[in-house]
Amino acid sequence: MVQWNFEFKEVAVKLVYYGPALSGKTTNLQALHGMFSPDHRGRLMSLETQNDRTLFFDLLPLQYKTPSGLSVKVKLYTVPGQVIHNSTRKAVLAGADAVSFVADSQKSQALSNSISFKNLKENLKANGIDFDAIPIVIQFNKRDLDQIKSLEEIRHDWGQSRFPTLAAVASQGKGVFETFECLMRMAFDSLNQKYEFDRKYGFQVQDLVSALTTDKIRSLLSLKSALVSTGGFTLPR
Numbered sequence: 001m002v003q004w005n006f007e008f009k010e011v012a013v014k015l016v017y018y019g020p021a022l023s024g025k026t027t028n029l030q031a032l033h034g035m036f037s038p039d040h041r042g043r044l045m046s047l048e049t050q051n052d053r054t055l056f057f058d059l060l061p062l063q064y065k066t067p068s069g070l071s072v073k074v075k076l077y078t079v080p081g082q083v084i085h086n087s088t089r090k091a092v093l094a095g096a097d098a099v100s101f102v103a104d105s106q107k108s109q110a111l112s113n114s115i116s117f118k119n120l121k122e123n124l125k126a127n128g129i130d131f132d133a134i135p136i137v138i139q140f141n142k143r144d145l146d147q148i149k150s151l152e153e154i155r156h157d158w159g160q161s162r163f164p165t166l167a168a169v170a171s172q173g174k175g176v177f178e179t180f181e182c183l184m185r186m187a188f189d190s191l192n193q194k195y196e197f198d199r200k201y202g203f204q205v206q207d208l209v210s211a212l213t214t215d216k217i218r219s220l221l222s223l224k225s226a227l228v229s230t231g232g233f234t235l236p237r
């Protein structure tokens with residue numbers, strides 16, 4: 001649930017990276033942290049156990065102010081993927097405005113992906129969030145490895161769904177910003193329908209997305225080529 005403070009013209013949006021253990025959720029946030037301009041990003045906070053797996057969650061805060069004075073705060077979270085950490089996962093998901101589901105492309109991980117996706121559905125429900133309405137973006141990460149699900153298979157499985165689906169190699173920063181951009185666009189399309197930040201404050205998600213990176217980084221990005229299937233997402237012109 002977006003937190004909207006009318007008096008202070010401040011909106012806080014929560015985006016959650018969900019998925020099975022070791023699919024690359026933390027790596028996504030680390031890569032994003034490296035791409036975002038220091039003017040807009042906060043510190044990436046990670047809580048890790050000794051074996052490098054996230055015990056609680058990671059948090060990367062972003063801030064942006066429109067010329068009209070609307071302060072936009074975006075908080076990116078990851079959940080711990082391990083089955084035993086379900087209570088943390090449920091807590092992190094509370095109040096989420098949009099979800100990026102990071103799947104591991106390796107064929108051997110297909111079952112973990114589907115268990116985690118089912119768990120996402122359950123935990124959204126437990127938090128009173130409508131699975132059929134919340135924006136969800138799917139990222140198939142680790143495209144650099146062998147024995148991965150082919151893009152044709154992914155298109156076959158997800159192409160008819162409402163979820164935009166993207167390919168990524170998070171450890172090389174590929175497809176990471178594109179996934180984030182898709183997620184932000186979906187999230188704000190949905191929020192604008194309800195709160196009209198665009199109409200009331202001239203807020204354009206494009207302006208925020210552009211402000212976050214330098215031109216040099218932007219020139220390396222291509223949302224179109226990262227998309228495996230578009231789902232309910234319309235590419236910006």
Ligand SMILES: Nc1nc2c(ncn2[C@@H]2O[C@H](COP(=O)(O)OP(=O)(O)O)[C@@H](O)[C@H]2O)c(=O)[nH]1
Nearest residue numbers: 021022023024025026027141142143169170171
């Ligand atoms: N080969 C490969 N390894 C990756 C990729 N993304 C993440 N990893 C590695 O996978 C492991 C788990 O990543 P991490 O981000 O901690 O997973 P999390 O549990 O989902 O947060 C780490 O060793 C990462 O370096 C990728 O695209 N390709």
Ligand SMILES: [Mg+2]
Nearest residue numbers: 025026054078
């Ligand atoms: Mg992690």
